[in-house]
Amino acid sequence: MRFGSGIAGLLRRRAGQWAVRLRRRRAQRRIYQLAVLFCAVALAPISWLWLTAGDRVGTVESAPSAPVAVVFGAGLDRGQPTPYLEHRLVGALDLYREGKVQAILVTGDNGRVEYSEPDAMFRYLVDHGVPEGRVVRDYAGFTTWDSCTRAHRIFGVDRAVLVSQDFHVRRALALCEAAGIDAYAVGVPELHDVTWLYGGLREIPGAGKAALSAWMRPDPVFLGPAEDGIPKALAQAAKR
Missing domain, CATH: 3.40.50.620 (HUPs)
Incomplete structure (x- = not known):
């Protein structure tokens, strides 16, 4: 029983660690996506200015x-x-x-x-x-x-x-x-x-x-x- 309980506890801890890592990765992914979106929104008007100016x-x-x-x-x-x-x-x-x-x-x-x-x-x-x-x-x-x-x-x-x-x-x-x-x-x-x-x-x-x-x-x-x-x-x- 003690051996089985130890394995189960280890698996629970590993599962908890994986869940934490997964949440962190998801949070990092969201931050990255938001950063990309922010940059795109911020730079879109600048791009518009350069494109509309053309050779003028x-x-x-x-x-x-x-x-x-x-x-x-x-x-x-x-x-x-x-x-x-x-x-x-x-x-x-x-x-x-x-x-x-x-x-x-x-x-x-x-x-x-x-x-x-x-x-x-x-x-x-x-x-x-x-x-x-x-x-x-x-x-x-x-x-x-x-x-x-x-x-x-x-x-x-x-x-x-x-x-x-x-x-x-x-x-x-x-x-x-x-x-x-x-x-x-x-x-x-x-x-x-x-x-x-x-x-x-x-x-x-x-x-x-x-x-x-x-x-x-x-x-x-x-x-x-x-x-x-x-x-x-x-x-x-x-x-x-």
């Missing part, structure tokens, strides 16, 4: 002619453009100097009286030789979607060259296309430093938000009446 992302040299360049805000440092924003503005300057665009729409945050990205961008471009009448300011570009949909709905932009960093420009392109703008994008190259890495990581949730905006097409934070800055700028260009 390039350089100043490869950009086609368009009536307007759209430059997105990227922060100020004591009232002056940050290096990233300055690089975007230089890209727009190059487009203008090469005759590829006739007007420049600068769009950014002016949520506080003492903070105005559009004004700082305007001053930079004018100081570097662009006539004042060719630079139009959008003071309510609080997000990329707001900038894109306002460019079309408020300023009447139908075709444009977009200027932003290479990690952001595909999202801007997809959103402007969804807003009704036939766009080409110039990706400003940057050193792959910590700031660049942070910007690239932000694009993962940003791509998901962009997909929702492209699908739902919400109104911007501020809409307001139509403005005639871009038509006036293009009329001025046509007289020359």
Whole structure:
């Protein structure tokens, strides 16, 4: 009896161990499946941005002619453009100097009286030789979607060259296309430093938000009446 009881006890312990291992394997399998699903969901919008961009992302040299360049805000440092924003503005300057665009729409945050990205961008471009009448300011570009949909709905932009960093420009392109703008994008190259890495990581949730905006097409934070800055700028260009 003792021998039989010992064998039975051993078998019960082994069976218990196998059951525990089986439960662990099932739990690990579920965790793995959830991780794969999470990655797929997270990366699907990024894949959408790359696929929809196609061959419409390039350089100043490869950009086609368009009536307007759209430059997105990227922060100020004591009232002056940050290096990233300055690089975007230089890209727009190059487009203008090469005759590829006739007007420049600068769009950014002016949520506080003492903070105005559009004004700082305007001053930079004018100081570097662009006539004042060719630079139009959008003071309510609080997000990329707001900038894109306002460019079309408020300023009447139908075709444009977009200027932003290479990690952001595909999202801007997809959103402007969804807003009704036939766009080409110039990706400003940057050193792959910590700031660049942070910007690239932000694009993962940003791509998901962009997909929702492209699908739902919400109104911007501020809409307001139509403005005639871009038509006036293009009329001025046509007289020359």
